[in-house]
Amino acid sequence: MNFIIVVAHQKGGVGKSTIASNLAVDLAKIYDVDVLDLDMQKSLSYFNTLRNDSAKLNIKYAKSFKEVAAIINNNQKLLIIDVGGFDSDLNRAAILGADLVITPVSDSTIELVGLLAFKNIIVDIRKERPELQAHVLLNRLHFNLSTSLTDIRDFISHNSEFKLLDSIIRDRSEFKKSFERGLSVSEYAKDSKAAIEIQELIKEIQNGKDKN
Numbered sequence: 001m002n003f004i005i006v007v008a009h010q011k012g013g014v015g016k017s018t019i020a021s022n023l024a025v026d027l028a029k030i031y032d033v034d035v036l037d038l039d040m041q042k043s044l045s046y047f048n049t050l051r052n053d054s055a056k057l058n059i060k061y062a063k064s065f066k067e068v069a070a071i072i073n074n075n076q077k078l079l080i081i082d083v084g085g086f087d088s089d090l091n092r093a094a095i096l097g098a099d100l101v102i103t104p105v106s107d108s109t110i111e112l113v114g115l116l117a118f119k120n121i122i123v124d125i126r127k128e129r130p131e132l133q134a135h136v137l138l139n140r141l142h143f144n145l146s147t148s149l150t151d152i153r154d155f156i157s158h159n160s161e162f163k164l165l166d167s168i169i170r171d172r173s174e175f176k177k178s179f180e181r182g183l184s185v186s187e188y189a190k191d192s193k194a195a196i197e198i199q200e201l202i203k204e205i206q207n208g209k210d211k212n
């Protein structure tokens with residue numbers, strides 16, 4: 001399968017590496033998966049050192065816009081890209097080549113400020129790729145949802161740069177515990193709610209892909 005998923009946001013700490021690692025590990029059980037780690041912190045690479053030799057992710061690296069573009073142009077697999085928490089040439093190249101951009105955001109009003117900054121990046125990239133949309137994934141939602149979630153929903157419905165995914169990932173301890181062990185939540189706790197949420201997200205991605 002030739003498909004490129006970029007997990008991107010200019011804000012750090014929103015769950016990009018958490019989502020990318022879960023997608024990469026679980027989707028690698030179904031498809032041939034490559035991972036491109038563009039995050040300066042190399043979280044996914046560290047995660048991969050914790051995995052068994054027989055279950056390592058195939059991680060690639062790039063140091064320039066050209067190198068990212070070359071990896072994207074030569075891609076024949078399902079490529080999952082984890083970008084850094086800031087706008088750079090590398091991130092731009094990744095988003096330009098993406099079939100699907102997933103942007104995790106949480107349920108605080110502060111997230112709107114971050115999303116506005118990211119919107120400017122998407123608006124800019126849309127000059128080259130008019131159809132580009134970032135698919136916002138509500139991540140790390142607390143159980144007693146704050147009213148600010150409505151603000152985020154309103155913001156997204158009024159901005160064609162964004163589309164809200166139906167899947168929702170809640171704030172669950174399994175995400176941290178599994179990552180620290182080099183496991184996806186599905187591997188760590190197969191029947192947990194966290195695992196079910198990731199499986200729902202994967203289904204939504206697969207269904208969206210089939211529609212295209």
Ligand SMILES: Nc1ncnc2c1ncn2[C@@H]1O[C@H](COP(=O)(O)OP(=O)(O)O)[C@@H](O)[C@H]1O
Nearest residue numbers: 012013014015016017018140170171172175176
């Ligand atoms: N759904 C979630 N539930 C609980 N903790 C989460 C969730 N998503 C992310 N986290 C935690 O939030 C922190 C930042 O996540 P990370 O994936 O490293 O963000 P980013 O890659 O965007 O900087 C990590 O400690 C991670 O375990």
Ligand SMILES: [Mg+2]
Nearest residue numbers: 016017039043
């Ligand atoms: Mg990260």
